[in-house]
Amino acid sequence: MERREFIKNTAAFCGVISLLSLEGCTTYHAVSGEFENGKLKIKKADFLQNNWILVRSERVSAPLCLSKNEKEKYTAVLMECTHKQCEVRPAGTIIVCPCHGSEFSFTGKVLKEPADKDLQMYQTSSDENNVYIHI
Ligand code: FES
Numbered sequence: 001m002e003r004r005e006f007i008k009n010t011a012a013f014c015g016v017i018s019l020l021s022l023e024g025c026t027t028y029h030a031v032s033g034e035f036e037n038g039k040l041k042i043k044k045a046d047f048l049q050n051n052w053i054l055v056r057s058e059r060v061s062a063p064l065c066l067s068k069n070e071k072e073k074y075t076a077v078l079m080e081c082t083h084k085q086c087e088v089r090p091a092g093t094i095i096v097c098p099c100h101g102s103e104f105s106f107t108g109k110v111l112k113e114p115a116d117k118d119l120q121m122y123q124t125s126s127d128e129n130n131v132y133i134h135i
Contacts, residue, residue, distance in 0.1 A: 011035065023038070030054040030063065039125075039132040042066060052090060054079070054104060062087050062095050064122065066131060067106040074124040076133045082117035109128040 016091035029048055033040040033055050046053055051065035053078070069075070079095070081089045094111060095104040103112035108119035115123035123134040 017064055032056050033133065036132070040135050042131045042133065044126070044129055044131060055133065064133060065090060065106065066124070066133065072126075074126055074131045075107050075108070076122040076124050078120040078122070080120070081115055082119060083115040088119070111116065115131075
């Protein structure tokens with residue numbers, strides 16, 4: 001391989017690695033709610049730029065994705081794939097499983113197999129300042 005071709009190929013490879021690294025560096029806003037009357041309380045102020053946040057709790061096996069729609073209705077889904085229990089991740093407007101490629105909506109509905117069951121959902125309620133996840 002000539003020097004010029006080597007440099008060109010190396011630069012292309014580094015570009016791909018950089019893009020992959022950027023994808024991996026996506027930051028998520030994660031909070032740990034506090035329990036109040038048996039419900040996990042999340043402050044509405046914790047919703048910063050996204051319409052969703054990840055909520056961690058020792059009471060569930062994976063983070064919860066708490067999302068709100070344009071009508072201020074909140075949905076909480078367990079971020080555990082129903083195919084083989086890998087932890088799923090938000091990716092743009094959907095939730096994806098890194099293990100075998102299943103895709104879900106933010107309301108937990110299966111969009112793409114191999115998963116054939118929706119993500120586990122939890123009931124929510126809210127008041128002026130907080131959202132409550134009924135775990
Ligand atoms: S564990 Fe998620 S698609 Fe297989």
